[in-house]
Amino acid sequence: MNGSYVILDRDGVIYQDSDAFIKSPAEWLPEPGSLEAIAMLHQQGWRVVVITNQSGIARGLYDLATLAAIHAKMLEMVAAAGGIIDAIYFCPHGPDSACTCRKPEPGLFLRFAAEKAVDLTQVFAVGDSLRDLQAAQAVGAKPLLVKTGKGLATLEKNPQLNLPIFENLYAAASYIVKNS
Numbered sequence: 279m280n281g282s283y284v285i286l287d288r289d290g291v292i293y294q295d296s297d298a299f300i301k302s303p304a305e306w307l308p309e310p311g312s313l314e315a316i317a318m319l320h321q322q323g324w325r326v327v328v329i330t331n332q333s334g335i336a337r338g339l340y341d342l343a344t345l346a347a348i349h350a351k352m353l354e355m356v357a358a359a360g361g362i363i364d365a366i367y368f369c370p371h372g373p374d375s376a377c378t379c380r381k382p383e384p385g386l387f388l389r390f391a392a393e394k395a396v397d398l399t400q401v402f403a404v405g406d407s408l409r410d411l412q413a414a415q416a417v418g419a420k421p422l423l424v425k426t427g428k429g430l431a432t433l434e435k436n437p438q439l440n441l442p443i444f445e446n447l448y449a450a451a452s453y454i455v456k457n458s
């Protein structure tokens with residue numbers, strides 16, 4: 279068991295993304311294989327945390343209690359598949375807030391590292407948007423891109439991206455487990 283951490287973005291990586299935002303537990307649909315990917319990481323000794331932008335809070339689309347219910351359902355389904363998510367960090371602010379926690383700002387990565395006493399240079403970070411990768415790069419973590427969610431569009435807009443790219447979270451998790 280290696281005890282190292284993997285950071286996952288939520289929407290487009292674990293959940294199927296929705297342009298209409300995920301506003302209730304009922305709208306929770308996992309990406310195919312994502313629950314199994316988290317289970318595999320857990321069973322191979324990795325710790326999984328989620329870092330997610332949730333501007334739907336600032337936009338008034340859902341409140342903190344609803345977000346908590348969505349996350350409770352996610353933890354339940356991950357557990358049913360045999361996995362564990364250690365912690366969920368979210369930014370509730372909007373794009374114009376100038377906060378330091380909305381990705382590509384690395385504030386939540388830094389908070390996670392401080393709370394868990396983690397060396398971020400040893401941490402893989404899986405995302406589907408450029409801002410996920412930028413936040414990871416800003417703190418020296420190891421970004422991986424998945425093609426699910428906004429991943430294909432991210433790749434089309436940024437063909438110069440020089441990092442490992444995977445079909446989905448399960449493929450990324452398989453790479454992490456093999457290359458460590």
Ligand SMILES: [Mg+2]
Binds near residue numbers: 291
């Ligand atoms: Mg995403």
Ligand SMILES: [Zn+2]
Binds near residue numbers: 370371379380
């Ligand atoms: Zn924020």
